[in-house]
Amino acid sequence: MSSTSSGEMxxxxxxxxxxxxxxxxLREVRGCSAEVYLYGAQVTSWKNEHGEELLFLSSKAIFKPPKAIRGGIPICFPQFGIQGSLEQHGFARNRFWIVDPDPPPFPTITSNKAFVDLILQCSEEDVKIWPHRFEFRLRITLGPGGDLMLTSRIRNTSTDGKLLAFTFAYHTYFAVTDVSEVRVEGLETLDYLDNLKNRERFTEQGDAITFEAEVDKIYLSTPTKIAIIDHERKRTFVLRKDGLPDAVVWNPWDKKAKAIPDLGDADYKHMLCVExxxxxxxxxxxxxxxxxxxxELSAVPSSYCSGQLDPQKALQSE
Structure with a gap:
């Protein structure tokens, strides 16, 4: 626990x-923490009060610009994926952000002291490759209970009447014990676009999403809460979201993992992206x-019901 010479937190x-x-x-009194790089405004670590890492970071992550950092929570803006004229997932994740010297008032709990405000403003180089003007403000907050909150505010600062159109994702890599023992609840019966089948539209079947092969899906019109249940660790991640109607679920599995230079061959087993x-x-x-x-991300112990992990408590709790 870090403190000043006077013992203050x-x-x-x-x-x-x-x-x-x-x-x-960022640190909180109970011992939870988060680490944020100004490069990409990227959260690379989120630990609970026991010091357990909750986010996955690749064993081969490259911390050298202009390469994006593999793991944590990359910010995908102004383009998600390859659907557009820009590099995959846009450029916000490989730009240096600055600490916002004059952040706007955020509706936030006053007891939260562990937060940082960052800002990305379009450079002339950015305008050359993407002719739009914007201001992107991001607040990252670690709550007293260990919850991790990211709030993005993106403003169109155009002076010539031009519209600002973009896609976006918090590309969260959750750390899991064994992805084949993980279930995702909250996306049942929803339509999705399958990136492995040219974005063809399907409807999800079954009562939970499990993993036994590569997956790359964009779920549409999703609920504001999704639960990721790590069966082996008896832990449930709860993802709450506002202003973000879709949810991307991705794991490269073994063959594609070997083709990704900054991902260890076996890393896919210990990660799951739910975005x-x-x-x-x-x-x-x-x-x-x-x-x-x-x-907003939280991690809670999973409870058992008839021998199965019961995420409903997590999904129904406020």
Missing amino acids: VYVEHTAGVHGLPKII AACVEKPIVLKPGEEWKGRQ
Whole structure:
């Protein structure tokens, strides 16, 4: 637990991370923590009060710009995937953000002291490859109970009347014990686009999503809560979201994992991406308009019911 010489708790610490890249550590009294790199405004670590890592970070993650960091919570903006003119997942994840010197008032719980406000403003280089002007503000908060909250505010700052259209995702990599023993609840019976089948549209069958092969799906019109149940660790992640109607579920499995240079061959077993997103229908802002998209993550012990993990308690709890 970090503290000052007077014994006061240090909730926000600015330090250097891998290869000297600037990093911010958020801490709460109970011992939970989160680490955020200014490169990509990317959360790379989220630990509970027992020091257990809740986010997956690749064993081969490259912390060298312009390469994106593999793991944690990459920010996909202004383009998700390869559907558009930009590099895959856009450029926000491989730009250096700055600490916002004058953040707007965020509706937040006043007891939260472990938070940081970051800002990305379009550079002239960005405008050359994507001719739009914007301001992207991001608040990352670690709650007293260990919940991790990301709130994005994106404003169209155009002065020439141009609309701002973009897609977006919090590309969260959850750390799991064995992905073949994981279930996802909350996406049953929903329509999805299958990226492995040219984005063809299907309807999800069954009562839960389980994993036994590569998956890359965009679920549409999803609920505001999704549960990811790690059967072996008896842990349930609860993802709550606002302003993000879609949910992406991704795991590369063994063959594709071997083809990804910055992912260990066996890493796929210990990760699952469940991403709060807006992909199918781009967000469109008029000049001066602002969009807000929020994600809150929590990790709770799973309970048993008739020998099965019971996520309903997590899904129904507020």
